[in-house]
Amino acid sequence: MPEWSVAEARKLTFDTPVTALHVRIVNGTVNVVGTDESSARLEVSELEGPPLVVTQKNGTLTVAYEDLPWKGFLKWLDRKGWRRSAVVSLAVPASTRIEVGVVGAAAVVSGTDERVEVKGVTGDTTLVRVSGPVRVDTVSGNLEAQAVTGDLRFHSVSGDLTVVEGSGSSVRAESVSGSMIVDLDATGAPTDVQLSNVSGEIAIRLPHPADAEVEANTASGTVSSAFEDLRVGGQWGAKKITGRLGAGNGKLKAMTVSGSIALLRRPPAEEEAPSDGPVGSSARGPADGPTGAAPTDKKVL
Template structure:
């Protein structure tokens, strides 16, 4: 087992294998990227309490020391002023299992392709070019997923959800208060569910998509760029239809907000048009 106590900016290289990464930070910025080289940890800013790093049996743990007397998230918020921001960047193999959490700040994860779990209380989450199974939860703030594949689940209580260039086979996006904006390029038999309580949903898919579509809103307007999707206003606004062979599923539901389904043009060879 190897361990480090980081009290000032420092760069480390871990030569032993890493198959799992666990990060627990209080306040600051975390950037996790995939690499083909050795595992690297770059701490560029440290608060009054050190950053603790441990490595054993293929598991790399990075955390901020919390001190005594903390009790759950409420204790974290009460003590935030005592813990200045830290900046940590970690480069690990793409197949690393990652479990990343932060109380307040910005978290970026990119290039991982097996399983990634992200949890932030207040701040911002950005996910780029991930694969495998990805789950991201944030209480207050936006979450963005760019070029993500595999199985994707995004949830925010108060904040916006943005997906772009997504080719995930399964998408679950949910927000209590906030908009959902999606640009999807999903494969056949994909399963997409978008839900918001208070906010709008805008989703764009290829015009040659194979999806069974169902759109529902309790209070709002539904618009569609596909003539195959027919809209009814009684008893509540809803739209249903089948695109292509209908092998996949697109369900979108808003309690208070509008839903827009847009078509992205492609040419005869299936290439997107500008």
């Protein structure tokens, strides 16, 4: 099994095919880009602390520390081991299955077609043009996803979720206090979104026309809706939004205990102005919606 110990800035090229990538680092940055090539390239541009061990076996390329296993990753709390940092960039075939574990490091994955799984403690994750299924588990790291077309799963304690130009099959997210902003643009496709939160705010912008059965509930927060076909009501502290949009083939469920919930409507595509801003740069919060412009016809309770 080929193995390299990387103790300083270095570049490596792997001639044999790569079908899976495993990366685990502490502090710094991981950048993974999908390409049309069958081989993979690695560049470690910055490195502090112990060396990274690089191995290649049965099509799996691994870049990690010896003392940082994938199993139990989110419980790895060796503070002395945190005194390290690495900036790692990889170009891999777009069909590569990807597992990334980051403790205090940022992770960026773009242009891939296969499954992506990210585990993070405090580092943020950015996904761009990923078409395979995605699962992200974090403690306090944020997730920003743009043009992700595969099923998206997100679990966090306090990390925020921002989805821009989402057109995937489904979005499932759970958090305790992180905010959730989901902007969907899959016009004509059934919506499949299920979001659960305790105290974080939730904002969902749906395409026009939308197709979903809607059920949104909060125990003590506020709710607002830009859709005349939906009912906004409730009594005492509890509020809810219910009803059907289009044929009701899809499903939209949102639930919070004390956070607010806003359902916004995306204008028809021809009315939208092009935007060249960075991922999530236009997301401001449930009050303003993902584009910062609150609809004039929304109902608030």
